Amino acid sequence: MGKNYKFIAITSMVISISGIICSLYMFYGTWKGSSEFNTIPDVIQFLFFFTPINLSFTNKFDHLEIWNFVFYILLFIGGLKFIKTKGKETRLVGFVFSVVFLGSIIIFLQSLYYKIFSVKWAELSALQIFYSVFGSITLAMFFYISLRILKIIKSQKEIDIVQTENKITVTDTPKWQRFFHWMIDLTVMGLIFTPLVISLGYSLMKSDFLMRHESLAMFLESRWALYFLVLFFIFIYYPLSEILFGSTPAKFLTESRVVNSKGESPDSSTVFLRTLCRNIPFDALSFLGKRGWHDSLSETYVVKEKRTGFKTNRLLWILPVLAIYLLVMFFGKRYYSEYKAEVEYKEAQSEKISFLKSQIQNPNTHQLYVLDDYNYYGDGILNLGFKIEKIEGNNVTIKRIWGRSYSEAAFSYVKELYDQQKDTAKTFVIRKDLLVKMFPENRTELYDHVKRMDYFESGIEYSIENIYDINAPFLTAQVSKDDNDYTNKKSYYFTY
Numbered sequence: 471m472g473k474n475y476k477f478i479a480i481t482s483m484v485i486s487i488s489g490i491i492c493s494l495y496m497f498y499g500t501w502k503g504s505s506e507f508n509t510i511p512d513v514i515q516f517l518f519f520f521t522p523i524n525l526s527f528t529n530k531f532d533h534l535e536i537w538n539f540v541f542y543i544l545l546f547i548g549g550l551k552f553i554k555t556k557g558k559e560t561r562l563v564g565f566v567f568s569v570v571f572l573g574s575i576i577i578f579l580q581s582l583y584y585k586i587f588s589v590k591w592a593e594l595s596a597l598q599i600f601y602s603v604f605g606s607i608t609l610a611m612f613f614y615i616s617l618r619i620l621k622i623i624k625s626q627k628e629i630d631i632v633q634t635e636n637k638i639t640v641t642d643t644p645k646w647q648r649f650f651h652w653m654i655d656l657t658v659m660g661l662i663f664t665p666l667v668i669s670l671g672y673s674l675m676k677s678d679f680l681m682r683h684e685s686l687a688m689f690l691e692s693r694w695a696l697y698f699l700v701l702f703f704i705f706i707y708y709p710l711s712e713i714l715f716g717s718t719p720a721k722f723l724t725e726s727r728v729v730n731s732k733g734e735s736p737d738s739s740t741v742f743l744r745t746l747c748r749n750i751p752f753d754a755l756s757f758l759g760k761r762g763w764h765d766s767l768s769e770t771y772v773v774k775e776k777r778t779g780f781k782t783n784r785l786l787w788i789l790p791v792l793a794i795y796l797l798v799m800f801f802g803k804r805y806y807s808e809y810k811a812e813v814e815y816k817e818a819q820s821e822k823i824s825f826l827k828s829q830i831q832n833p834n835t836h837q838l839y840v841l842d843d844y845n846y847y848g849d850g851i852l853n854l855g856f857k858i859e860k861i862e863g864n865n866v867t868i869k870r871i872w873g874r875s876y877s878e879a880a881f882s883y884v885k886e887l888y889d890q891q892k893d894t895a896k897t898f899v900i901r902k903d904l905l906v907k908m909f910p911e912n913r914t915e916l917y918d919h920v921k922r923m924d925y926f927e928s929g930i931e932y933s934i935e936n937i938y939d940i941n942a943p944f945l946t947a948q949v950s951k952d953d954n955d956y957t958n959k960k961s962y963y964f965t966y
Contacts, residue, residue, distance in 0.1 A: 481547030489542030522612040525661035564722035572615035654720035744768035841932035869895035
């Protein structure tokens with residue numbers, strides 16, 4: 471291959487390594503959780519421009535990157551095989567770059583739609599415009615690279631012909647491999663087009679376009695929209711692959727190609743007829759007979775190329791890899807989440823204990839204590855709290871505040887209750903030395919209510935649940951509506 475060999479080898483390794491790094495970083499984000507993974511470093515964000523694969527069956531964050539990772543791993547292994555065999559083994563490289571080629575077209579169409587109908591260029595910063603333009607340039611670059619690599623690979627391939635004294639026979643692709651083609655191509659098609667459907671769906675939901683076109687909205691909600699999309703995708707996927715290269719992604723894996731009755735590449739009209747016949751009901755099962763319907767009706771054949779690498783059945787190792795991933799994500803992520811939640815819970819409780827300790831040991835007239843009753847089991851009890859009004863030596867004067875569902879109440883609710891009752895609340899006197907002993911030393915004392923006291927001479931003991939600085943300012947929000955332009959406006963102000 472000469473220069474072509476180096477070009478394919480270097481390109482395969484650079485793209486696969488960049489993709490693996492970005493995928494692993496996204497896996498890290500998955501384990502951290504989407505709520506804690508909102509920003510991506512500039513270096514990784516720039517590296518994402520050189521990851522041309524965008525595959526998924528879902529928009530769930532937990533599984534967003536697995537298929538990209540699988541294909542980058544395949545490209546990395548394929549690149550190593552390609553280098554080891556001096557350019558003879560091209561199956562995995564051809565397979566992945568055929569996916570890159572088709573994916574680049576779909577991403578381009580999606581990008582074009584957003585740039586024309588959604589992007590408000592006047593509101594973008596110079597950096598955002600640069601990223602948009604640079605993304606389009608890299609997309610065009612990957613389209614060209616994948617097209618060139620696939621053309622080079624196909625130019626090196628020959629049909630597997632068996633010549634005897636009496637006749638020349640072309641080797642047909644076995645039926646089990648034809649079934650393999652159907653499964654792999656169906657999977658790849660779904661992986662390529664699902665992100666497009668999800669993205670366009672979100673875009674339409676956010677716009678008022680469907681509200682202005684009720685009939686279109688009803689069509690998109692019907693099963694006919696699904697049939698139309700499948701038909702549309704099929705007429706992109708198969709004709710582009712078989713006209714340009716004679717092979718779909720799955721056929722690159724099995725080193726097969728589509729030919730006409732003369733053993734030549736079929737013309738465009740024949741390929742479109744072949745694609746149209748694929749939509750005949752149960753066509754996928756027809757190849758279990760002598761010839762499949764889309765083969766016989768279009769007078770085409772799927773034949774083998776001369777094998778230059780390992781046997782196709784070795785590719786089945788991908789299945790256990792995916793199974794291991796799913797097990798790790800299902801069980802490992804769940805156990806990790808439970809462990810992480812437990813750690814965070816313990817940290818939060820430790821912080822609460824430290825806070826209560828510091829507050830209780832330093833009582834002052836700004837504090838309002840939230841209490842939790844310990845040994846009263848009646849119905850309809852009103853939880854209680856108290857506000858420190860005065861400290862004189864060892865005597866602490868408090869005002870009792872009533873409030874239903876008071877425990878763990880928000881600050882705004884606590885302050886509202888205090889403002890309502892501060893002039894009429896009953897006053898009690900407690901000992902400061904007893905109060906400062908009420909902080910829990912550990913989580914057991916906090917939840918078993920070990921430290922408790924009868925603050926109101928009622929025969930009911932209470933533990934301290936929380937403490938608020940009642941004089942602290944807090945932020946409230948008021949939403950108003952301007953009837954002139956029908957836009958919502960928010961006003962914020964501090965209350966003391």
